Amino acid sequence: MARSGTRRAAGGRTGGRAAGGTGTASRRTRPVDNDGLIPVLARAVREVEAAAQRGALRPTNRTKFQAVALLMREERARVKVDATLTDSQRAEQLKRLDGVATILAKTAARDTSVIQLLGEDATLTEATRTVKRDMMIAGGMEMAPEDLVIAAEPTPVLETAERAVVPQAIVSRQLANPFLAPDFSLADAPVAHPRRLANWELFGPLFKSFEYGAGGGPASMPLPEPLTLHSPAGSTLMKHQAELIGAAADGHRTFLLADEPGLGKTAQSLLAADAANAFPLLVVVPNVVKTNWAREAALWVPNRTATVIHGDGDDLDGFADIIIVNYEILDRHVGWLGGLGFKGMVVDEAHFIKNKDSQRSRFVLQLAEKIRDRVASPLLMALTGTPLINSVEDFRTIWQFLGWIDDKKPRAELMNELEDIGLTPAEPGFFSEARRAVIDMGIVRRRKVDVAADIPARRIADIPVELDDEVGRSIRDAERELTAKLVQRYHSALANRTGQAPVDGIDHKLVRQVARWELEDIDASPTGENVFSMVRRIGRAKAQLAADYAAQLASNVGKVVFFAKHLDVMDQAEEVFARRNLRTATIRGDQTPAFRTAQIDSFVNDPDVAVIVCSLTAAGVGLNLQVASNVVLAELSWTSAEQTQAIDRVHRIGQEEPVTAWRIIAAQTIDMKIADLIDSKAGLAARALDGSDEEIVDSGDIQLDAMSAMLLEALESAEL
Structure with missing residues (x-):
């Protein structure tokens, strides 16, 4: 701990104390600006x-x-x-x-x-x-x-070993059934018989098959005609939902359910588990939707008990059929979850595990492997309406969770399917056939336009706004300064190049490299302007205008869902709505599940609650807000997937009106470039999963693309 009167650390001045210190705070010897x-x-x-x-x-x-x-x-x-x-x-x-x-x-x-x-x-x-x-x-x-x-x-043996817990309710369950035997009665594990493909690296060709091998066909496995459109509890299903449940009843056990948001993936997975008798069932979800999952379970499979793990799990039901846990607390519970004897596992918003090196991905893969070790044919389902964020390789961890591949190669079942094609990646026709083989492992993708004709169309309308006050002028000045810095850096790099042939005109590779340098620049002043601080300033500057527009919509056409990224933008919007005498609800990341549920219920059920103000990150998934048909996006996301998720809180089954998302965009700023980039990224999932012939654009980060666009535009203007 830091103490007054002790010797000073080498070369240092006083100025604070260490964590947990109990001594008197030390004092600085002179005012601080760039020291300390x-x-x-x-x-x-x-x-x-x-x-x-x-x-x-x-x-x-x-x-x-x-x-x-x-x-x-x-x-x-x-x-x-x-x-x-x-x-x-x-x-x-x-x-x-x-x-x-x-x-x-x-x-x-x-x-x-x-x-x-x-x-x-x-x-x-x-x-x-x-x-x-x-x-x-x-x-x-x-x-x-x-x-x-x-x-x-x-x-410690594990990074999170000290946080691991075993709830008392689980101890009771284990004591009640201490001899939990593995279940190998359903099927024998397949054995791979590699022939032509034994020495081929196959991951690259498999991913490429989804990028280039669509051939105009959607990425959805053949599904049986449903025998009934009623659930065992008597609820009415849509045809596409009944088809997937029928596949599970027929014995299919792994699904990448990539239906567009709003088509009822939660209901399908619960009823598929019921059809496959895959209980106990483990459900891993984002924190914001775990209470909603318990509600859905009570609705669709009322004959099964569901419990939600909160914190250390002190109040969970250890004997429940469905155990729901959020990604953020997996580290505490992964130990006992792996030994509970689950016969099925559902991962909701499965694009959350696309980064294989993240802690959440490692725990999900570990749990899936433990389930496969005990049950020969467990039900494994990955649910996501936006499986591709930046690259087709976003599939990789999802496929591994489902047991289609391991770290280095396809597993036995998929390998045998690829061998049966009779071709290698060097031969014509391999890509389309390989894509079909992977799809038949269990990819199911349906679009609203194809299977839910009763859901009205949606559209995105851009509302350009002029930031003509002092704040707007300062933002444009800052953007010009940042662009000038990029241009200077580009010319400096060009002048200092050695050993490379000159490039005619603008060197596009160098443009992108300069943008990357800027984003990675660790020497930038903490108060200096960059693309992130600029976008946040734009969001604050747009807040009043966006809220005014949402207030007009609420007064004229009914309930409105208002999305923003930053809390200060949400605060400004709520002040505007209060001045307009509009009652609001709000969804933020720091709310308790009970408070969050109350806010949703008030917006849905109270006719006097006109606007719900939502955080893009906290409310982008798991909410049914189809009581409204207008969405205002006050700030732009960094991914098209996040924008789509937000809009689909309204564009869902049960929506009776056309849905319009109003994007508030600051004219003559980087906001315009970001909007264009978001729209261009939307083609990725369309080509890989929907069979679209639309060309996939470069799938790099939008931040990098935005910086590159700023620099390229400046260089092109200088050449004119």
């Missing part, structure tokens, strides 16, 4: 942010993320009570710490597995304490001698 701890935190968090933009965070950056979060909280507490600071100095330092907090939140949104590191009960490893100490030394913090030495601790 805050610049150290800013550089470190930029480094972590850049790593998150490249993909899943590695252990080194996860450690740095946690150390920054700890020190930021401690420094904020110290600054608030530091009597040596003037009010303006305190405000300035708190503002800079808010900047660090914003980047931490943005990074956590990219790699949600690090959110657990922010908890008060998160494990503090030796590596984290070492990084934290080094940052304190670099920031000139006064430290006690014992804080300078990091004592080694035994490395």
Whole structure:
């Protein structure tokens, strides 16, 4: 811990104390601007942010993320009570710490597995304490001698071993049935008999077959004609729902159910489990929809009991047929879940596991493997309306969960199907036949336009708005400055090139590389302008205009669903609605399940609640809001999938009116480019799953594409 009167860390000044310290807060010897701890935190968090933009965070950056979060909280507490600071100095330092907090939140949104590191009960490893100490030394913090030495601790077998729990209800269940035997009665596991393809690398050709081998056909396996359109509980089904349930009743056991959002995937999976007698059933879902899953289970399979795991599972029903758990707490429960004897597993919003290196993906794959070890033919279902976010390879972890492939090659059943084609990837016809073989493993994709004629059409209408006030002018100035910086960086890189032949005109590869450098630049000032801060400023600037438009819609055409990404934009919108005397409900990420449910019910059932203000990230999945037919998107998402999910909260079975999504776009800003990029990405799933002939555009991150577009437009203008 840091203490007054102890020796100072090498080369440092006073300025704070270590985590958990109980001594008197140390004081700085002079005012801070670019010295002290805050610049150290800013550089470190930029480094972590850049790593998150490249993909899943590695252990080194996860450690740095946690150390920054700890020190930021401690420094904020110290600054608030530091009597040596003037009010303006305190405000300035708190503002800079808010900047660090914003980047931490943005990074956590990219790699949600690090959110657990922010908890008060998160494990503090030796590596984290070492990084934290080094940052304190670099920031000139006064430290006690014992804080300078990091004592080694035994490395746990699992990263989250200390968080693992076994609820008492599960202990009771295990004691009631201590001799849970594996079930190998359904089928023998197939054995692969490779012939032509023994030495071929097949993952590349399989993914390529979905990108180029569509041949005009939809990605959906043959399904039987339904014998009935009624569930066992007497509910009426749509034909496409009954078809999938019939396939499960006929013995099919693995499904990638990729129906467009709003076609009732939850009901289909529960009834498929009932048809396959796949109980006990494990359901892994995002946190925001787990209560809704329990409701749906009571509706569709009332003869089965369902329980939801909250926190450590103190109140769960250990003898339930359906156990529902959210991704965020899998680390606590993966141990006992793997030994409970599940006969089926459903993964909802399965695109959440597309990053195989993420913690949530590892736990899902581990659980699926344990189920396969005990049950020869378990029911495994991956549900997602948007299975492809950036690349066809987003399929990979989903296929592995379903047991179609392993780390290196197709598993036996798929390998035998590929062998039966009689071709290799070097021969004509392989791609279309390989695609068919994978689809027949269990891909089911239906579009609303094809199977739900009673659901009205939807459209997206862009509403350009002019930001003509001082804020708007400052945003355009900042965009010009950022563009000029990119242009200067491009010309500098071009001038310093050696050993490469000159490129005629604009070097498009270099344009993209410069954009990537800018996104990965760890030396940028924490208060400097970048594409993320600019987009957030645009969102705040549009908030009043977007809310005004939503208020007009609510007054003229009825209930409206209002989506935004940032809480401050939601706050501004709610202030506008209050001034207009419009009652609102709200969906945010920090709500309890009970409060969230009450908010949804008030919007759906109370005619006086005109608008529901929703977070794009917290309310983009699992909500049925078809009581409205107008959606206002106040801020743009970074993916077309997130936008689609938001719109489909309204465009669902039960909708009786045409649905319109109104996108509020700031004219003459990067907002326009982002909207175009979002629209261009929407072709990916259409080609891979719907058999569309639409060309797939480059599937890189929209952030990178937006930066590249800014630079390219400036270079092209200079050439004219």
